[in-house]
Amino acid sequence: MKALHLEKIHPGLSIDCVVFGLHGDTLKVLILKLKKIDKWALPGGFVAATEAVDTEAARMLKDRTGLDHLFLQQFHLFGAVDRNKVSDIRNFVDQQIISAAEGEVLAQRFVTISYYAVVDYAKVQAPTPDYSSEFCEWCPLKELPSLIHDHREIIAKAYQVLKRDLNYQPIGYNLLPDKFTMPELQAVYETILEKKIDRRNFRRKMLSFDILIATDEVRTGGSHKAPILYKFDEQKYQAAMVGGLVSLW
Amino acid sequence: MKALHLEKIHPGLSIDCVVFGLHGDTLKVLILKLKKIDKWALPGGFVAATEAVDTEAARMLKDRTGLDHLFLQQFHLFGAVDRNKVSDIRNFVDQQIISAAEGEVLAQRFVTISYYAVVDYAKVQAPTPDYSSEFCEWCPLKELPSLIHDHREIIAKAYQVLKRDLNYQPIGYNLLPDKFTMPELQAVYETILEKKIDRRNFRRKMLSFDILIATDEVRTGGSHKAPILYKFDEQKYQAAMVGGLVSLW
DNA sequence: ACAAAAGTGTTCCTTTTACACCCATGC
DNA sequence: GCATGGGTGTAAAAGGAACACTTTTGT
CATH class of the missing domain: 3.90.79.10 (Nucleoside Triphosphate Pyrophosphohydrolase)
Structure with missing residues (x-):
C-alpha cells in the first residue's frame, strides 16, 4: 500500500x-x-x-x-x-x-x-x-x-x-484485441456513438480508409458464417491519426 | 504597471x-x-x-x-x-x-x-x-x-x-468583423489551412450549412462587382459549434 | 470599353444510401 | 434444412470537383 x-x-x-x-x-x-x-x-x-x-x-x-x-x-x-x-x-x-x-x-x-x-x-x-x-x-x-x-x-x-x-480518428484500435472482426469494430462505433449504422456501408467505408489488413483467419463459434479477422496497418493507422479521417476542405 | x-x-x-x-x-x-x-x-x-x-x-x-x-x-x-x-x-x-x-x-x-x-x-x-x-x-x-x-x-x-x-467548427466568425463577404471568409480558410479552395464550391458548401444570413448590403470599393455582406446566424452558429460540421457517421 | 472579381449555373463523377442476394456455420 | 448473421453487389440519390458564363464595379 x-x-x-x-x-x-x-x-x-x-x-x-x-x-x-x-x-x-x-x-x-x-x-x-x-x-x-x-x-x-x-x-x-x-x-x-x-x-x-x-x-x-x-x-x-x-x-x-x-x-x-x-x-x-x-x-x-x-x-x-x-x-x-x-x-x-x-x-x-x-x-x-x-x-x-x-x-x-x-x-x-x-x-x-x-x-x-x-x-x-x-x-x-x-x-x-x-x-x-x-x-x-x-x-x-x-x-x-x-x-x-x-x-x-x-x-x-x-x-x-x-x-x-x-469521428476523426480510428480509435477503435485501442478498444479491441489485435485481431478483430468487422462486426466487432462496428459495435465499437455503434456503442460509443449510440447510433445504428448499416452493416454493409460501414464495412465499405471502413475498408476505404485503407488502414485495415484482412488476415486469412476467421472467427468461428457463432452459428453463422465465420467473419474475417482484421488487424490494423500500424503505418497507415498512425498516418490516419495525424491527418484525421474526415475534413471539410 | x-x-x-x-x-x-x-x-x-x-x-x-x-x-x-x-x-x-x-x-x-x-x-x-x-x-x-x-x-x-x-x-x-x-x-x-x-x-x-x-x-x-x-x-x-x-x-x-x-x-x-x-x-x-x-x-x-x-x-x-x-x-x-x-x-x-x-x-x-x-x-x-x-x-x-x-x-x-x-x-x-x-x-x-x-x-x-x-x-x-x-x-x-x-x-x-x-x-x-x-x-x-x-x-x-x-x-x-x-x-x-x-x-x-x-x-x-x-x-x-x-x-x-x-475543419470541425465555423471558427471564421471570430476572425472577422460582424459583417463580412464570402471572399473574406474564404480567405480565412485558405490562409489558415494554407490551401486554395475553389471560389464557387466554397460558397455553395458554406451556404449549405445554413449558418449565414445574407444582408442587403454590399461592400463597395473594389473595382469589380460589390460582394454581398453576410453575418452569422447566432442561433444556428452555436448549434453547429456543438455538433460539428462534419462527421464520419 | 476593359479588367477584375463576384454571383449563378451546369456537367461529370464519386460517394452515400438503402436495399436485395448469396454464403457459411451450428443446431 | 433452417435460422442466423457475414460477405458481395447494385440502383438511385446526393454531394463534390471542375469549369463556363453572366453581372457589376472602378478606371
Missing part, C-alpha cells in the same frame, strides 16, 4: 483519468470505491515534482490496469475554484484514510488535468485499487454512482471528447 | 495564450517583447488563488487586447519537467525586471495551461504590454523570433489544433 508523499509533489495539481472499456455493447469506465465512504472516484493521483505530467498519467494507468503503451489523451484542465470539495477531504481525514496534515494540504485548492484512455476490456485482468480505495470496478457510463468532487463532470466531458475524436 | 503578487497565486501553474489574428493573407500571433532581454513571450500570467482558470485566461486576453467575450479555447497543458528555463528566469532577475525573491519562486517548476484565441485583427487597436514587457506585437506565424521557455512549441501546437478545429 503506497502512501502519499505530499512534500514531493507538484503543488495544487492532480491528475484524473477516465478509462473507457467496452463490455459487450456497454461502454464502461473504471472507477474506484473509496474506503469507508460511500463515494467513488476516478483513478488519478498527484504529479511527482520530478516527472512530466504525461508520464505521471501513464504511470497511474499502469498502476491501475497493468496496461502500458495505451491510447492516452490529455483532454481538459478543470480549474474551477471550489472543484475539490472540502467536505470530501474532511471525510477522508475523519475516516483516517489520510492524516490530518495531509487533509490540510488536500483541502487547499487543486486543479486537475484530465486524461482519457480507451482500453481493451479483456486485457485488464484485475484492476488494482490505490491507497485510498478498497476496490476498482468497471461501471456502465449510464449508471454512475455518487462520485467525489467534479468527477461526474469530468467523465461527461471525456465522453463528449471521445465521441468527437472517434 | 501591475506588479506580481506571487503569494496570492495558485502555485506552479501559469497560463499562456496564443492569440491568432488575420492580417490580409497572413496569419499572425500576438507576442510580447520582454524588457531588456532579446526574447519574446506569449501573453500570459498566473492564476489568482481565488479565480477559476478559465476566468483568468479571459482576463489576460482582455488586459492585452481590450477584447471581451472572444473565442477562447483551452487546448493543452504543457507539463515537461524543465519547460521553464532557469536561465530565462535568472536573466529576468539580473535585469531587475523581477526581484530576487520572485525569481526564486519562478525558477521552481511551473506547468502551463494554454489557450488559443482567434480575434478580429482590426478590433485590437493597440495591444498592451504587461509588467515584464516593453511592447506587444503581431508577428507572422512563419517569422517567429526567439521565444522564452517552450513558447515556440506552444504556438506550434495551437496552430495544429486551430487547423483541426477549423
Whole structure:
C-alpha cells in the first residue's frame, strides 16, 4: 500500500483519468470505491515534482490496469475554484484514510488535468485499487454512482471528447484485441456513438480508409458464417491519426 | 504597471495564450517583447488563488487586447519537467525586471495551461504590454523570433489544433468583423489551412450549412462587382459549434 | 470599353444510401 | 434444412470537383 508523499509533489495539481472499456455493447469506465465512504472516484493521483505530467498519467494507468503503451489523451484542465470539495477531504481525514496534515494540504485548492484512455476490456485482468480505495470496478457510463468532487463532470466531458475524436480518428484500435472482426469494430462505433449504422456501408467505408489488413483467419463459434479477422496497418493507422479521417476542405 | 503578487497565486501553474489574428493573407500571433532581454513571450500570467482558470485566461486576453467575450479555447497543458528555463528566469532577475525573491519562486517548476484565441485583427487597436514587457506585437506565424521557455512549441501546437478545429467548427466568425463577404471568409480558410479552395464550391458548401444570413448590403470599393455582406446566424452558429460540421457517421 | 472579381449555373463523377442476394456455420 | 448473421453487389440519390458564363464595379 503506497502512501502519499505530499512534500514531493507538484503543488495544487492532480491528475484524473477516465478509462473507457467496452463490455459487450456497454461502454464502461473504471472507477474506484473509496474506503469507508460511500463515494467513488476516478483513478488519478498527484504529479511527482520530478516527472512530466504525461508520464505521471501513464504511470497511474499502469498502476491501475497493468496496461502500458495505451491510447492516452490529455483532454481538459478543470480549474474551477471550489472543484475539490472540502467536505470530501474532511471525510477522508475523519475516516483516517489520510492524516490530518495531509487533509490540510488536500483541502487547499487543486486543479486537475484530465486524461482519457480507451482500453481493451479483456486485457485488464484485475484492476488494482490505490491507497485510498478498497476496490476498482468497471461501471456502465449510464449508471454512475455518487462520485467525489467534479468527477461526474469530468467523465461527461471525456465522453463528449471521445465521441468527437472517434469521428476523426480510428480509435477503435485501442478498444479491441489485435485481431478483430468487422462486426466487432462496428459495435465499437455503434456503442460509443449510440447510433445504428448499416452493416454493409460501414464495412465499405471502413475498408476505404485503407488502414485495415484482412488476415486469412476467421472467427468461428457463432452459428453463422465465420467473419474475417482484421488487424490494423500500424503505418497507415498512425498516418490516419495525424491527418484525421474526415475534413471539410 | 501591475506588479506580481506571487503569494496570492495558485502555485506552479501559469497560463499562456496564443492569440491568432488575420492580417490580409497572413496569419499572425500576438507576442510580447520582454524588457531588456532579446526574447519574446506569449501573453500570459498566473492564476489568482481565488479565480477559476478559465476566468483568468479571459482576463489576460482582455488586459492585452481590450477584447471581451472572444473565442477562447483551452487546448493543452504543457507539463515537461524543465519547460521553464532557469536561465530565462535568472536573466529576468539580473535585469531587475523581477526581484530576487520572485525569481526564486519562478525558477521552481511551473506547468502551463494554454489557450488559443482567434480575434478580429482590426478590433485590437493597440495591444498592451504587461509588467515584464516593453511592447506587444503581431508577428507572422512563419517569422517567429526567439521565444522564452517552450513558447515556440506552444504556438506550434495551437496552430495544429486551430487547423483541426477549423475543419470541425465555423471558427471564421471570430476572425472577422460582424459583417463580412464570402471572399473574406474564404480567405480565412485558405490562409489558415494554407490551401486554395475553389471560389464557387466554397460558397455553395458554406451556404449549405445554413449558418449565414445574407444582408442587403454590399461592400463597395473594389473595382469589380460589390460582394454581398453576410453575418452569422447566432442561433444556428452555436448549434453547429456543438455538433460539428462534419462527421464520419 | 476593359479588367477584375463576384454571383449563378451546369456537367461529370464519386460517394452515400438503402436495399436485395448469396454464403457459411451450428443446431 | 433452417435460422442466423457475414460477405458481395447494385440502383438511385446526393454531394463534390471542375469549369463556363453572366453581372457589376472602378478606371
